[in-house]
Amino acid sequence: MQRIAIMGCGGSGKTTIGRQLADLLGTHITHLDAIYYDDQWNKMDAEKFAAVQEELVAADRWVIDGNYAGTLPIRLKRADTVIFLDLPALTCLWGIAQRRWRYRGGQHDNTGVYDRITWGFIKYVWGYRKDMAPRVRAMLAEHASHADVRIVTSRRAANALLADLKAAGR
Template sequence: MKKIAIIGSGGAGKSTLARQLGEILHLPVYHLDAYFWKPGWQPISKKELQKLQQEIIQQEAWIIDGNYGSTMELRLQAADTVIFLDYSTLRCLYGIVKRRIQYQGKTRPDMGVECREKLDLEFFLWVARFKKRKAPAIKDKLRNTNDITIYHLKTPKHTKKLLNQLKA
């Protein structure tokens, strides 16, 4: 496990897991949201995101968390391990509401500079629809990968078990 891509719905805990894995495995962690969102929630272009990821995946080791379906293939082709947090919709909605409360008026450490935590209807609906609209395509992509270890984790308990195994 030297090149790890973490994917899943908003609110599943991708960034938290990335930090935890980074500490356990002593690997650098890259949060795509921190690169994609510029101050005031201004996105970078798809081309910029691709270039940035090309630079990251050239490195010897990394953990990258984030979905960004338009550039997911780059990460999947370069990764030796993929962790798909495929939690229930309710669990993910809970996660986004919890972090909205936790980081009210603040910018999360895994987010772009001056992107204060917010929860709007568009993002809420994206998370609510993720299992039906996004997860099937992710599962298809994962089925079509070769020579890669895939952890398809369906509950936080499964994730905790994986972390405990790696600590041991």
């Protein structure tokens, strides 16, 4: 476990799990939101975003959290471990609400997370399992057959996965 790609719906816990795994591996975590968006929430050019990810995955060790289906194959092809947080919409919405309460809005700790909760974002979260999860699963099948793929469907399962990985000293 040297190169870990983490994906899932907003509020699923990508950053939390990513931080813990990066600490376990003695490396840093890269939050794709922090790369893709600037301080004014402007998006990076698609080609540049892909090129940045190509550079990131060329390293020997990394933990990267983020979705971005258009560039997901870049991460999947190089990852040796993939964690897909496929949690229920209500769990993710609760995670978003907790995050908002904890940070009181605004940009958070260089994670790229910004409490920009819009109706469109809520609809995206609500429909993620129906609309995005099948696409992610198809990309996992196509680009990550070589990797240890973990599909996590609850907070309890996520905590158990972390506990197992820590116990194994990985």
